[in-house]
Amino acid sequence: MKKRMMIAAFAATIGLVASACGGSSEKLYLFNWIYYIPDDVIEDFTEETGIKVIVDSYASNEEMYNKIVAGGSGYDIVVPSGDYVSIMIAEGLLEPIDTSRLANFGNLDPAALARIGFDPGNRYSVPFMMAAAGVSVNRTKVSGYEHSWNVFDRSDLGGRMTMLDDMREVLGAALKSLGYSVNDPDPAHLEEARLVVERWKPNLVKFDAESFAKSFASGEFWVVQGYAENVFIEYPEDRRDEVDFFFPKEGVPMYMDSFCVLEGAKNADAAYRFVDYMLRPDVAARVADYLMLPSPNVPARALMTVTPNYGFDDLAAGEFKEDLGQETLKLYNDAWRRIRVGN
Amino acid sequence: MNRPGDRAGGGALGSVREPGGLYAAPATLWLTVFFLAPLAIIVAYSFLTPGARGGVEWTPTLDAYRAIANPTFAKVTLNTILVAIGATAVTLVIALPCGYYMARSERQTLLLMLVMIPFWTNFLIRIYAWIAILGNEGFLNDLLRALGLVDESVRFLYNRGAVMLVLVYTYLPYAILPLYSTIDKFDFSLLEAARDLGASKLGAIVRVLLPNVKGGILTAFLFTFIPIFGAYAVPLLVGGTESYMLGNLIADELTKSRDWPLASAISLVITLVTTIGVLLLLRANGASTLGGPAGEASADGAAPEPAVGGAR
Numbered sequence A: 001m002k003k004r005m006m007i008a009a010f011a012a013t014i015g016l017v018a019s020a021c022g023g024s025s026e027k028l029y030l031f032n033w034i035y036y037i038p039d040d041v042i043e044d045f046t047e048e049t050g051i052k053v054i055v056d057s058y059a060s061n062e063e064m065y066n067k068i069v070a071g072g073s074g075y076d077i078v079v080p081s082g083d084y085v086s087i088m089i090a091e092g093l094l095e096p097i098d099t100s101r102l103a104n105f106g107n108l109d110p111a112a113l114a115r116i117g118f119d120p121g122n123r124y125s126v127p128f129m130m131a132a133a134g135v136s137v138n139r140t141k142v143s144g145y146e147h148s149w150n151v152f153d154r155s156d157l158g159g160r161m162t163m164l165d166d167m168r169e170v171l172g173a174a175l176k177s178l179g180y181s182v183n184d185p186d187p188a189h190l191e192e193a194r195l196v197v198e199r200w201k202p203n204l205v206k207f208d209a210e211s212f213a214k215s216f217a218s219g220e221f222w223v224v225q226g227y228a229e230n231v232f233i234e235y236p237e238d239r240r241d242e243v244d245f246f247f248p249k250e251g252v253p254m255y256m257d258s259f260c261v262l263e264g265a266k267n268a269d270a271a272y273r274f275v276d277y278m279l280r281p282d283v284a285a286r287v288a289d290y291l292m293l294p295s296p297n298v299p300a301r302a303l304m305t306v307t308p309n310y311g312f313d314d315l316a317a318g319e320f321k322e323d324l325g326q327e328t329l330k331l332y333n334d335a336w337r338r339i340r341v342g343n
Numbered sequence B: 001m002n003r004p005g006d007r008a009g010g011g012a013l014g015s016v017r018e019p020g021g022l023y024a025a026p027a028t029l030w031l032t033v034f035f036l037a038p039l040a041i042i043v044a045y046s047f048l049t050p051g052a053r054g055g056v057e058w059t060p061t062l063d064a065y066r067a068i069a070n071p072t073f074a075k076v077t078l079n080t081i082l083v084a085i086g087a088t089a090v091t092l093v094i095a096l097p098c099g100y101y102m103a104r105s106e107r108q109t110l111l112l113m114l115v116m117i118p119f120w121t122n123f124l125i126r127i128y129a130w131i132a133i134l135g136n137e138g139f140l141n142d143l144l145r146a147l148g149l150v151d152e153s154v155r156f157l158y159n160r161g162a163v164m165l166v167l168v169y170t171y172l173p174y175a176i177l178p179l180y181s182t183i184d185k186f187d188f189s190l191l192e193a194a195r196d197l198g199a200s201k202l203g204a205i206v207r208v209l210l211p212n213v214k215g216g217i218l219t220a221f222l223f224t225f226i227p228i229f230g231a232y233a234v235p236l237l238v239g240g241t242e243s244y245m246l247g248n249l250i251a252d253e254l255t256k257s258r259d260w261p262l263a264s265a266i267s268l269v270i271t272l273v274t275t276i277g278v279l280l281l282l283r284a285n286g287a288s289t290l291g292g293p294a295g296e297a298s299a300d301g302a303a304p305e306p307a308v309g310g311a312r
Helices: A002-020 A039-049 A061-069 A082-090 A110-114 A149-153 A167-177 A187-203 A212-217 A228-234 A237-242 A268-278 A281-291 A298-303 A312-317 A325-341 B004-012 B020-046 B063-068 B071-104 B108-120 B123-134 B139-146 B160-184 B189-196 B201-212 B214-229 B233-238 B246-255 B260-285 B307-311
Strands: A027-033 A052-058 A125-138 A161-163 A204-207 A223-227 A243-246 A252-262 A318-320 B048-050 B056-060
Touching (some): A039 A268, A110 A125, A212 A223, A252 A268, B020 B260, B048 B260, B063 B260, B071 B214, B123 B160, B160 B214, B233 B246
Parallel strands (some): A161 A204, A161 A223, A252 A318
C-alpha cells in the first residue's frame, strides 16, 4: 500500500513537471498532507479546468503551521486538522469561505457538519476527511472482551498491549472512559484521567506510535490503540478477519481535516474550483477508496468500490480534538509527562 | 600534534612556518557554523518564553530552569545515568579482552573488518533485527519453545535490560577500536618482564598492562558513555513504559509539548554535565593521556601516535 502510494507520488511529480510546461497560465498552490490525495485525481482536475496544481506536502500540523507562520506564503489551500483550523482562524491566517460558491457543498453529511466546534457554520473551512484512532484486537489470541476502553484493564493481557505515544489520544481515551470530553479543561477531571492511565500502564508493554502495527501484525502485540490505516497496511491481507478493529463505546478522540484558503491567496477562484471539484461525489469516492476510510460525502459513499476499514456511523461515538489553549495544554503536558516518566 | 621538535624544524623552512592554523581552518569553520552557532541558539532559547504553538517569544525568563528543578526530571536523569553507566561498564568489560586479543592476533586486518561490519547496515535496521530476535514471537523464543525449555514465551524486550543490551551491542565497536589501537602499541615484553620479576599473570595485567592502556580505556569510556547518555532511538524502540531517557524527554518537549525553551535547557544541562565530567576525568588522568598510552612508560619522550587518530 505504502509502496503503491510512493510510486503514485513519484509518477505524479513527473506528471506535474510535465504539465507545468504546458501553455495554461492559471495556477493553484496546494499545501497538503503527504499521501492524502491520489495524484491522478489532481491530474484529472488540471485536465478538466486547465488549472495547474503545484503540490507541496507536510507530515504534521505543526510542520505546516510553522512554515505558514514563518512566511512560507504563496500557497492558496492548506488542509489543517480541526484544532489547527481554530488556531489559524484566531491568528488571522485564513480567508473566509463563501460556501454558496461551492455547488457541491451540500454533499457533505449534515450530521458531520453539525458536530464541528472548531469552525461552526464552516465560515473558514470545508471538511475533507474525518477519522479516529481505535483499538485493534487479535481475535485469535484474545476473547471475552467488550468494545470498551476497559480492555486495557485486562492484566492477563499484560505485556501484549500498547497504546499510542500520543498525549491527546491516550488522555482522550481516559477522559472518554470517565465520561468526560476529550477537550476537558478541568484539572480535577484531568487528574482522574491520569490515574486511569496509570492503572492501565502496568498492563501495557509500551506507549508506541512508531512500530506497534508491525508488532501487532507479527503476533507480538494482541491489543493496540492506533489508526486503522496503519494496522491494515501491515496486516497480511488474507488474514484481515483476525483483526477486530473497533471504537470503544465510551467514545474516542477524533479529527477532521478541512480545506482552508489562506489569507491573501492569489488564486482564490482556482481554489474554489478545486475545493468544489474535491466535493464532487465521484472524486470524493476515489479519495476515500484510496485511503480506505469512510467518506463524509454522502453521495460518494454509494460510489465507493473499496470497503472502508470502518463505517461512517462508527464515528458517532467520536469527539473532535480541539485546540486546548496554552493554559490547558500545559496541564495536559504535565499530566502526560508524569505518566511517561513514572512517579 | 605540534611537538617542540616540529616547531624547530618548521623554522628552517621559512615560509611554511606554522601552517597548522591554515590546515585546521576548514574544521574550525565547520565546527563554528554547525556546532558553536547552534549551541549559541540553544543557550539563547533556554532563557526565553515558549511560543504559543512552538518556537519562542523574545521575553527573557528563567521558567525553563525552574521547570528542570521538578523531581520528574531528576527521575529521568537518574534513570539515564544508571542505564548509561551500566551499559558503558558492560561494554568496556567486553571490549577490553577483545581489543587485547585483536592486538596480539596475526590477523588484525580481518578482525578489524569483522568489528566494523555492523556499520555497513543501517542503525535502525539493526535495532529492528533485535526486535525480530528477542520478541515474544521472535527467533529466540521460537527456539526455546521448540527445545521445550519454556511453555510461555519469555518477555525479553521492552524493559531496561533490553535497552542496555542493544546499547551495548551498538556501541561495542566504538570501545573496541580505541582499546585495540592503544593495546596494539603496548610493548608486550613488559608483561614478560613483570612475570620475570615475580608478578602473577593477573598481577602483570592489572599492574602493568592496564595502567599503560589507561588512555585507551578513557577514550573508549567517553566514546561509549556520551552517546549512550543522549540515546533516543534505542529506548524508543526496545524500551518499555519505564525506559524513558533524557533523549526522549528532549524530543517530546520539542515536538509534542512544544516547549522549546525547556528542551533547550535540558540539552544544555546535559552538555554542561558531560563537559564537566569529561574535564574532571581528564584532569584526574593527566590531560595528555587521552587516547595515548599513559603512565611512566611513555613519559620518556617516545611520543606515541594518539590512539584516537589511529582508530579512526
